[in-house]
Structure formats: structure tokens, C-alpha cells
Amino acid sequence: MNSKNNLKKVVVLGTGGTIAGTASNASDNIGYTAAQVGVAQLLEAVPGLSAVLQGHALVSEQVAQMDSKDMRFDIWLALAQRVVQHLSQPDVTGLVITHGTDTLEETAYFLYVVLPAELLKTKPVVLTCAMRPASSLNPDGPQNLMDAVAVALTAGAHGVVAVCAGTVHTALDIQKAHTYKPDAFTSGDAGVLAYVEEGQVRLLRNWPMANRHQSVPSLEVAARTTVWPRVEIVMNYVGCDGAVVDALLGYAHATAPLRGLVVAGTGNGTIHKDLEAALRRALQAGVKVVRSSRCANGPVLPAAHCEFAHSEGLSPVKARVALMLDLIGR
Numbered sequence: 001m002n003s004k005n006n007l008k009k010v011v012v013l014g015t016g017g018t019i020a021g022t023a024s025n026a027s028d029n030i031g032y033t034a035a036q037v038g039v040a041q042l043l044e045a046v047p048g049l050s051a052v053l054q055g056h057a058l059v060s061e062q063v064a065q066m067d068s069k070d071m072r073f074d075i076w077l078a079l080a081q082r083v084v085q086h087l088s089q090p091d092v093t094g095l096v097i098t099h100g101t102d103t104l105e106e107t108a109y110f111l112y113v114v115l116p117a118e119l120l121k122t123k124p125v126v127l128t129c130a131m132r133p134a135s136s137l138n139p140d141g142p143q144n145l146m147d148a149v150a151v152a153l154t155a156g157a158h159g160v161v162a163v164c165a166g167t168v169h170t171a172l173d174i175q176k177a178h179t180y181k182p183d184a185f186t187s188g189d190a191g192v193l194a195y196v197e198e199g200q201v202r203l204l205r206n207w208p209m210a211n212r213h214q215s216v217p218s219l220e221v222a223a224r225t226t227v228w229p230r231v232e233i234v235m236n237y238v239g240c241d242g243a244v245v246d247a248l249l250g251y252a253h254a255t256a257p258l259r260g261l262v263v264a265g266t267g268n269g270t271i272h273k274d275l276e277a278a279l280r281r282a283l284q285a286g287v288k289v290v291r292s293s294r295c296a297n298g299p300v301l302p303a304a305h306c307e308f309a310h311s312e313g314l315s316p317v318k319a320r321v322a323l324m325l326d327l328i329g330r
């Protein structure tokens with residue numbers, strides 16, 4: 001028999017979000033303040049959690065307590081470092097992160113890129129969240145948390161995934177697609193990874209591979225980067241004349257000048273000719289330009305004669321994370 005101290009563990013790291021939010025009125029699902037309840041208290045409020053723990057001990061740690069719209073690079077690094085520290089322990093089976101829904105896909109993608117592949121090959125990092133605050137008449141956080149723990153303890157689970165509304169998405173594919181509904185995420189064309197039903201994971205495709213990007217900085221290198229490269233997102237739309245790009249080029253920030261631009265093009269990454277001309281000026285000024293699409297589904301298919309790099313299927317916000325990391329890794 002294991003004593004309490006040598007039980008296998010599942011670790012839950014808290015970062016805030018609506019899952020930890022409270023409102024003064026239980027029927028108010030929008031006028032709440034995110035990030036009010038600590039992660040240990042959230043876990044205590046999940047009835048029957050022991051049913052999915054399979055004898056594992058539960059360890060929790062508050063890494064941050066914030067509304068994810070305000071997420072910062074230093075918190076990302078601290079989070080990634082805590083994930084590595086915990087997952088490197090042989091007695092830790094898997095790890096869950098509670099996070100706001102608004103930037104969950106960016107954090108998931110960041111972790112997918114920077115966490116060491118050898119850890120992600122055998123162990124899961126499971127982000128989860130809620131669309132209703134903890135004080136709601138009908139909070140979705142407790143079920144999401146229970147499902148996330150079930151995923152983290154599923155035999156063979158590995159890689160960075162996210163769980164919301166009984167659905168499991170990979171870090172690469174997840175995108176917030178709804179402003180209000182509890183089932184707020186999609187995996188687009190790729191389709192969801194799995195469903196969680198009564199604590200059981202029904203897998204629809206293989207657990208995700210570790211990241212495929214070449215020029216990724218190690219966590220140590222990223223942690224030494226005091227000022228992250230400025231990469232902004234510009235969008236194509238009717239009448240877009242590239243003035244935003246020219247303004248960004250003329251914006252002489254002392255410590256963080258413009259290093260990269262992701263263009264959320266129309267359709268298959270098409271760009272108004274005037275915006276295109278401004279982006280060409282950016283290229284000539286040494287700014288990297290990556291072409292993505294404002295469409296919710298489908299990759300930008302690379303055109304034969306396009307001078308801009310393409311986003312390799314990433315959404316604009318994820319392409320921005322990839323480009324920042326690429327610039328740090330050079």
C-alpha cells in the first residue's frame with residue numbers, strides 16, 4: 001500500500017479566469033470579476049472529484065490570479081517553468097491548469113511550443129476554464145475541472161490539450177468561437193480530439209505530437225529575454241490602406257521596436273493592394289511579415305509568388321506567438 005506521501009499525484013495550477021470569478025448576484029453571468037477564488041478552494045468545490053482521482057493525491061498551486069485578457073509574457077514563463085518542475089517529478093502523472101477562456105488558446109499554444117518534447121511525449125498538460133463564474137446559479141467550472149482531471153489521468157494521455165464542456169481540443173487547433181455559450185471552443189477543420197463522458201475519455205484521434213517548429217528557443221533562453229520582440233497583428237478589410245502599418249513602422253519605441261507583423265488577410269490570406277504595399281515597406285525595413293487569414297477555418301494555402309511567409313495553418317493570434325518565439329530563437 002502507498003502511504004499518502006508516495007501516492008502518484010496530479011497537479012493543478014491556478015491562473016485565474018472566469019472559473020475563479022465571482023459576481024454579487026448569482027444570476028449575473030457577465031457582470032462578474034474574474035480571478036477571485038483560489039485554485040485550492042475551486043477544487044474543494046468539486047463534488048465527487050475523488051471518483052476520477054484513481055487514488056492519486058491532488059496537489060494545487062496558485063501561479064497567477066488574473067483575468068486572462070491581461071495575460072503577460074512573464075506569467076507565461078513562470079507557468080511554463082512550474083509545469084516543467086512538476087512534470088519532471090516521476091510521481092506526477094499529469095497536470096491541469098485553470099485559465100480564463102479569453103486567451104486560453106494562446107497560452108495553450110505557447111506551452112505546446114516551449115515545453116520540452118520529452119515531457120510532452122509521455123505526460124499531459126490539460127488546460128481548463130469556465131464560461132460562468134464560480135458564483136453562478138449554474139457554474140460550468142466544477143464539471144470542467146473534474147473532466148480535466150479525468151483527462152490528465154487517462155492512460156496514454158500526453159501533450160498539451162484543453163477541456164471545456166465535455167470536449168477535448170489540442171493546443172494547436174483550439175479556438176474560442178463563442179462569446180457566451182458554455183461550449184465556447186472549436187477545433188475547426190481538424191475536429192475535436194475527444195469527449196469526456198462520465199469521467200471516461202472517448203478518443204477520436206491520436207493524442208497530439210510534441211511541437212513541430214524548428215527554431216524554438218529553450219525555456220531558459222525565453223526566460224532570459226527581458227523584452228519580447230514586438231509583433232503586431234493587422235487585418236485586411238474593405239478600404240484598408242496600410243496606414244496602420246506605416247504608423248507602426250514610424251513608432252520608434254525605445255526598447256521594443258516593431259520586429260514582426262502578422263496580417264489577418266481575407267479569405268486565403270488575400271491582402272488589399274495598398275496594405276500589401278505597406279507590408280512590402282515593412283519587409284524592406286527588416287520587419288518579418290506572416291500571412292494568415294481572418295477566416296475561422298482552413299489554413300492559408302501558400303501562393304507561388306508571395307513574398308510574405310505564411311502562417312502554416314495557425315490563426316493570427318497563434319501565428320503571432322510563433323513569430324515572437326521564432327524571433328527570440330534566432
Ligand code: SIN
Nearest residue numbers: 017018068100101102
Ligand atoms: C478570462 O479570460 O480570464 C475571463 C473570461 C473567461 O474566463 O471566460
